Amino acid sequence: MIHSRTVIFANCLIKKHLMSHNHHNHTHEPEASKNIQVAFLLNLFFTIVEIAGGLLTNSMAVLSNAIHDLGDCLSLGLAWYFQKVAKKGSDTSYSYGYKRFSLLGAVINSIVLITGSIIILSVAIPRILNPETTKTGGMIAFAILGVLVNGAAVFRLKKGNSINEKVVSLHLLEDVLGWSAVLIGSIVMRYVNLPVLDPIMSVGIACFVLYNAISNVRQSLRIILQGIPSLINTEEITRQLKQINGIKAIHDLHIWSEDGNYNVLTVHVVLNNSMEMEKLAELKFLIRTSLKENGIQHATIEFENENEQCVFENCGE
Numbered sequence: 001m002i003h004s005r006t007v008i009f010a011n012c013l014i015k016k017h018l019m020s021h022n023h024h025n026h027t028h029e030p031e032a033s034k035n036i037q038v039a040f041l042l043n044l045f046f047t048i049v050e051i052a053g054g055l056l057t058n059s060m061a062v063l064s065n066a067i068h069d070l071g072d073c074l075s076l077g078l079a080w081y082f083q084k085v086a087k088k089g090s091d092t093s094y095s096y097g098y099k100r101f102s103l104l105g106a107v108i109n110s111i112v113l114i115t116g117s118i119i120i121l122s123v124a125i126p127r128i129l130n131p132e133t134t135k136t137g138g139m140i141a142f143a144i145l146g147v148l149v150n151g152a153a154v155f156r157l158k159k160g161n162s163i164n165e166k167v168v169s170l171h172l173l174e175d176v177l178g179w180s181a182v183l184i185g186s187i188v189m190r191y192v193n194l195p196v197l198d199p200i201m202s203v204g205i206a207c208f209v210l211y212n213a214i215s216n217v218r219q220s221l222r223i224i225l226q227g228i229p230s231l232i233n234t235e236e237i238t239r240q241l242k243q244i245n246g247i248k249a250i251h252d253l254h255i256w257s258e259d260g261n262y263n264v265l266t267v268h269v270v271l272n273n274s275m276e277m278e279k280l281a282e283l284k285f286l287i288r289t290s291l292k293e294n295g296i297q298h299a300t301i302e303f304e305n306e307n308e309q310c311v312f313e314n315c316g317e
Helices: 005-057 060-085 101-129 136-158 163-191 197-224 234-242 277-293
Strands: 247-257 263-271 298-304
Touching: 005 060, 005 136, 060 101, 060 136, 060 163, 060 197, 101 197, 136 163, 163 197, 234 247, 234 263, 234 277, 263 277, 277 298
Parallel strands: 263 298
Antiparallel strands: 247 263
């Protein structure tokens, strides 16, 4: 039985932090879910309206933004769903919980956006060579409506506290900027005979969406394939751990991410000397504190004596 006051104090701190963290999550979860729900319904309604509007005004720029907003609807719908799923912890089916399910949503959303953008480009590029007349009055009306609807969704989510809300809010802010560009372009076309401006704007919007969608797929695949998170420096982590008194070497270090935010680590720690359980507990607390400062939320630590032979692969320093 451990009687070390340091260990007891450390355990109390951890317990207090977890209780505070859980209370904070339970307080904001219903509000976060409601904010995302409102933003989702706003975008879903407007996406249906703007698809019809794009066809009526013969504007590829409006249709391009419709595809973008369709992707946002998927993002918002999945974010709304996963805001609820995220509450589920580990169980007999998923020992690390349900965080990684959000990656599935990201991949589905990206595939839809890539497909939609390719379709838009296949229609818009030929129109640059043979531009068609658009109904600029309708374009201006839809652009103003687009700024207002997406702006309202951004305002609603900006009041939230969850990371989920903030990420979606930034995504919708891009939509506000996109509709602002369409508004400026449609006003120019209303007074200057430049029908080619519509397909040019469409190609620009589609390329922007395509670039971001491909980037999201690459990031999601890196997480699924358990690549080391880009913001994690393994050499620096190893260096800091070796500086802790009592540690001789570090090996078999593995780091991956569950969802891009929640990072996991396993490591073998070689000790200078044999230690009693209470000393090991103190050392483990120091290691976890150092890892947390480096962006590691979950760590599994295995201690080894200097002469102990590691039976796993990649045990070399």
